[in-house]
Structures are given as C-alpha cells and as structure tokens.
Amino acid sequence: MAERKEGLSANEAWKAIIEKYHVLEEVEKNGYFLIKASQIKEFREPRLMAKWDSTDSLPEVLRKNRINILPDSRSSYVLGDFILYQKIPELDEPVTRMKQVELPDYETIDINNISSEANAINVLIISGILDDFLETSGNVSTFNGRMGTGCFDFEVDTYRKIKRKISVNNAQCEIDGGFENEASVVIMEAKNVVHEDFHVRQLYYPYRLWRSRVKKPIRLVFSVYSNMIYRLFEYRFATPEDYSSIELVQAKNYSLQDTKISRQNLLEVRRNTAVKTDDNMEGTKIPFIQANSMDRVISLLENMYENPMTTQQIAELMDFDLRQSDYYFNAGRYLGLFEKTADDGQKVVSLTALGNRIFRLNYKKRQLKLVELILEHRIFADFFDVMMETGEVPDKKEIADEMRALHVCNEGQVARRASSVAGWLKWIGNLMKL
Known part of the structure; x- marks a missing residue:
C-alpha cells in the first residue's frame, strides 16, 4: 500500500495502474488483462474506479485507449478493448x-x-x-x-x-x-x-x-x-x-401531464420574447454553450432542486468528466438557471431563483419558459424563425456562419459549439411536430 497516493483522480489513478502493470502491452498481446481489486486499491478505492455506467463517465485514459472494464468476481476485474456500451x-x-x-x-x-x-x-x-x-x-x-x-x-x-x-x-x-x-x-x-x-x-x-x-x-x-x-x-x-x-x-x-404544445404556442413565445440586442458572449464570464443536449440540462436542473452540488458531484451524478460538468453548468448559466455559491467553505452549483421557479412549473409551462430563455439570444431567435418557415433545423454550416457573424465565440470553438446550437434547436422543434 506504500505506493497509494491520496487525492488521485480516477484518470490519474488509471494512468498509474496502466503504467505499473503494463496493461496496454498485455491487452495487445493477450487481448485482456486480469486485475485484482487489491491492485486497484494501491491507487484508489475500487468502487470509485470500476463502475462506469456510460461512456461519458469513463476516465480519459481508458476512453482514449479503448479500454473497458468488467467485473468477473467480487474481488477482480478484466480489462480489454471490449465493446460494452449500447x-x-x-x-x-x-x-x-x-x-x-x-x-x-x-x-x-x-x-x-x-x-x-x-x-x-x-x-x-x-x-x-x-x-x-x-x-x-x-x-x-x-x-x-x-x-x-x-x-x-x-x-x-x-x-x-x-x-x-x-x-x-x-x-x-x-x-x-x-x-x-x-x-x-x-x-x-x-x-x-x-x-x-x-x-x-x-x-x-x-x-x-x-x-x-x-x-x-x-x-x-x-x-x-x-x-x-x-x-x-x-x-x-x-x-x-x-x-x-x-x-x-x-x-x-x-x-404524466398534458404535453400538447402547438406551433401557435411557440410562435406566441417568440412574439413576446425580448431578444437581447447584444448577444456577444466573447470576453464575458459566461461562455457560449457547449452542451448538445437540452434534455440533460433539464435533467441536471431536476436533480439540483433543493440539492446544491459540487462540480465533482455533478460529474458523478451525470456520468460526466469534470470538463463536461463545467460545460453543462455554463449552459445553465447561459439561460440564467444555475449559479455557483459558497457552502461551508466550498463552491457549489445551485439553482437560481429562476431555476427554482421553472422546476416547479408543470410540463407545458416549463418547456415554454425554457424556450423563452433560449430565444432571448439572437442566434436562436433568428434560426427559430427559419425553422418555423422551412420546417427544418438549419444545418451546422449555416449555424457556424451565423455564429461567426455574431461573434458568439472564438473561431476555434465554432464547429463544436454549432452542434450545441443545432441540438437545442432540434429540442425546440421536437416539442411539436414541425
């Protein structure tokens, strides 16, 4: 146990294990590597190292090397380039x-x-x-x-x-x-x-x-x-x-509730929403969105109601790595739903007063309020109008060109974040039959 290092992240611990036990070489040679819980425990608790319920949660070193893990007994695991997720x-x-x-x-x-x-x-x-x-x-x-x-x-x-x-x-x-x-x-x-x-x-x-x-x-x-x-x-x-x-x-x-949202409902939200005159997020403390799934933003909102969490706890709950945890926290900030506050000497993410109000709304009112918050941003308002006219979500090239024109982020981020814009627009369109 002398080698165990306190405070290692799962990714750091797996890097150390892979290096010490030549895991990649063994997998390349034999197709798998058997590892005991006691060997994992030299670096970190096995319960924190071996249960990854989605690929989002996999430590980067495992994901990068296409290594996955399966328990084969109560005290051992098998590592290999197995395809384990659906x-x-x-x-x-x-x-x-x-x-x-x-x-x-x-x-x-x-x-x-x-x-x-x-x-x-x-x-x-x-x-x-x-x-x-x-x-x-x-x-x-x-x-x-x-x-x-x-x-x-x-x-x-x-x-x-x-x-x-x-x-x-x-x-x-x-x-x-x-x-x-x-x-x-x-x-x-x-x-x-x-x-x-x-x-x-x-x-x-x-x-x-x-x-x-x-x-x-x-x-x-x-x-x-x-x-x-x-x-x-x-x-x-x-x-x-x-x-x-x-x-x-x-x-x-x-x-479980009335989900009937009509085209007219969405158009009414658009008419009544004041679009921000300056939606240039570049240089501000709130980055432009890099979170493709509005469903996951809502899922996080639901799980944080009366339950503030650290970014590490969010990562564990949502099967995120810490970087993704920040992306989704910032997506909530972009809409005014999430904020960071101090709690017992540490920073935690919690719902804003607006986030709490939205959680308590019924299904239909909640979705329409979220649409309003999205459409306050010029890029979404403009593409919503296009969607209502054509019945289709704009392609990513169109979105990227508009992002450049509005200077919502720097050039190196445009392609990745255009996917997020497309994802949110698709979510709006899916509330009704376009």
Whole structure:
C-alpha cells in the first residue's frame, strides 16, 4: 500500500495502474488483462474506479485507449478493448404523440417531483405504464437489490473485431426492479438522469443470473424518467451466451401531464420574447454553450432542486468528466438557471431563483419558459424563425456562419459549439411536430 497516493483522480489513478502493470502491452498481446481489486486499491478505492455506467463517465485514459472494464468476481476485474456500451436512441418522437397517463390521486405522490429511481419505478407501476408497455397486466414486484451473479461464461465483441470469452465467478450485480407476471419475469434498469448510452452489463449480468433460476422467459426493460416523461426500451439477447447480441425490441414514451404544445404556442413565445440586442458572449464570464443536449440540462436542473452540488458531484451524478460538468453548468448559466455559491467553505452549483421557479412549473409551462430563455439570444431567435418557415433545423454550416457573424465565440470553438446550437434547436422543434 506504500505506493497509494491520496487525492488521485480516477484518470490519474488509471494512468498509474496502466503504467505499473503494463496493461496496454498485455491487452495487445493477450487481448485482456486480469486485475485484482487489491491492485486497484494501491491507487484508489475500487468502487470509485470500476463502475462506469456510460461512456461519458469513463476516465480519459481508458476512453482514449479503448479500454473497458468488467467485473468477473467480487474481488477482480478484466480489462480489454471490449465493446460494452449500447447507444440510447434519441428522443425523436414529437412529445405531442406520446401517450398521456393519468395517475390515481395519491397524496404521497407529487408528479412534479419524482426525484429518485425508486420513486420513478413506483409511479411506473401505479400508473399502469409498465403493463401497457409490456402488453401484459399483473406485473408484481418480486425482487430487487444487490445479489451474486453465479457462475457463467460469455463472449463479447472487441474493437479489434475478435470475440473474447469472459468467465464470471459470482460477481455482484444490482437490480433496480424485478417483476413477474403470468407469462414472464421482467428485469428493469431505471435511470432518472439522461445519458447518451448505457453499460450493457446492467442488463446482461442480471439476465444471466435469473435465466438460470426461472423457467419463464425473461424480458429486459431499460427505463429513463426525466422532465416528466418516461422513455421505456425493451431489449433482448439474441444469443444468451453473447453479451454483444443485444437487440432493441421496442421503445415507447409516456407523459404524466398534458404535453400538447402547438406551433401557435411557440410562435406566441417568440412574439413576446425580448431578444437581447447584444448577444456577444466573447470576453464575458459566461461562455457560449457547449452542451448538445437540452434534455440533460433539464435533467441536471431536476436533480439540483433543493440539492446544491459540487462540480465533482455533478460529474458523478451525470456520468460526466469534470470538463463536461463545467460545460453543462455554463449552459445553465447561459439561460440564467444555475449559479455557483459558497457552502461551508466550498463552491457549489445551485439553482437560481429562476431555476427554482421553472422546476416547479408543470410540463407545458416549463418547456415554454425554457424556450423563452433560449430565444432571448439572437442566434436562436433568428434560426427559430427559419425553422418555423422551412420546417427544418438549419444545418451546422449555416449555424457556424451565423455564429461567426455574431461573434458568439472564438473561431476555434465554432464547429463544436454549432452542434450545441443545432441540438437545442432540434429540442425546440421536437416539442411539436414541425
């Protein structure tokens, strides 16, 4: 333990591990590298080093070298160029087409403040959403929590296009929700934070565990609850012994409130919004946006309500690295939603008074207020007008040219930040059918 250095970040610790144990050379030679938790602990606690639920959270040194990690027992892991993550489809369905669900009148449920994954699952069941999605009634919660996986082998794809065999000996998995109905057993992974992808292990290890225990077919559901909308995805493994054979079976979105936002609603917001005469952010303390997903800005707003966080805590919650954490904090500042304040001697990010007011609005009012805050900025107001006329989001070249004309950021940042402008415009268009 003498080599352990206090205060190392995950990225620094993994750099040190890779160097000490010649991980890259071993992976190149053998296709994988087995590492014990005790070896990781020389540099940092294993629980902080081995659980990366989306690629956003991966330490840069692992991401750069295309190295991913899987637990193969309770005290060891396997490193390799494994392909472990599944992209979550974008929310392309106009919100107006989603099925709206009415909740029974329970005093203990506030649909404006479903703040945990456990609460989201409760509402999913009470509302009948899960029954509707699976087209099977009588889904009863029968298991959840941490459990051992048992022993099994599987194959997984790699970036070198060579399948690797992994042997698991009673690793640990955690199941958010387990249900049974007359026809099947259902395993659910639930999130209340928006990510771009997810670690397939979260479904695969529980699947292999319960496949050995039950005779009924197993159905796998991935649920994302954010901004008062449930997004449900059903997956299956075409070949049970192949981790990489995951397939999307179906996807469906549900809302808990009225989501009907019309073209007229958006045009009215545009008419009533005073556009800033000088939107030149260059040289100011608030940088121009570099955060592509408005859904993730909203997800962060929801999670910070009455819960100020450090940028490190934001990074852990959202599966960001610290740089992305700053990008999304600054995106919230750009709209007047987030601020940094001092709390017990450290800087924390919290909601502004405006951010708190927006959180408490119902779905429709919240979205329209966010549109207003976006359209206060000249570049978005101008392109909104174009979108309303053409029915299409402008391409990134048009956006980049306008950014240069308005001097919203320096030349080296234009291309990357044009993607963010396009992402926010697409979010506005998706509130209704353009």
